[in-house]
Amino acid sequence: MIIVYLFFNFRYAPDSWVASIKATSMQLLTTAPYVAGLTILLVSVMQKMSGERLPWDRIVRIYCTIGILIGFFFALSEFWLQSA
Numbered sequence: 001m002i003i004v005y006l007f008f009n010f011r012y013a014p015d016s017w018v019a020s021i022k023a024t025s026m027q028l029l030t031t032a033p034y035v036a037g038l039t040i041l042l043v044s045v046m047q048k049m050s051g052e053r054l055p056w057d058r059i060v061r062i063y064c065t066i067g068i069l070i071g072f073f074f075a076l077s078e079f080w081l082q083s084a
Contacts, residue, residue, distance in 0.1 A: 004068060005068055006024075009024060009031065010024050011026075027074070031067065031070050031071060032067075034070060035067045036063070039066055042062055043062060
């Protein structure tokens with residue numbers, strides 16, 4: 001799941017791998033606060049509804065799923081801005 005999360009947030013730069021790593025790092029640092037915040041909100045609602053604490057592996061899956069969705073839509077918006 002983490003590999004898919006990194007794949008959806010990977011930003012390819014045709015110049016070099018260093019530029020790709022820098023762009024991917026900036027992507028992860030830009031979206032991480034939003035992903036973490038939404039994860040905290042969703043996990044707290046789920047824990048409130050169920051009355052018990054979620055295991056850490058489920059929280060990581062929720063984080064990665066939200067990160068994949070945000071990374072996908074962020075990539076779409078970048079693509080639309082470049083083509084316009």
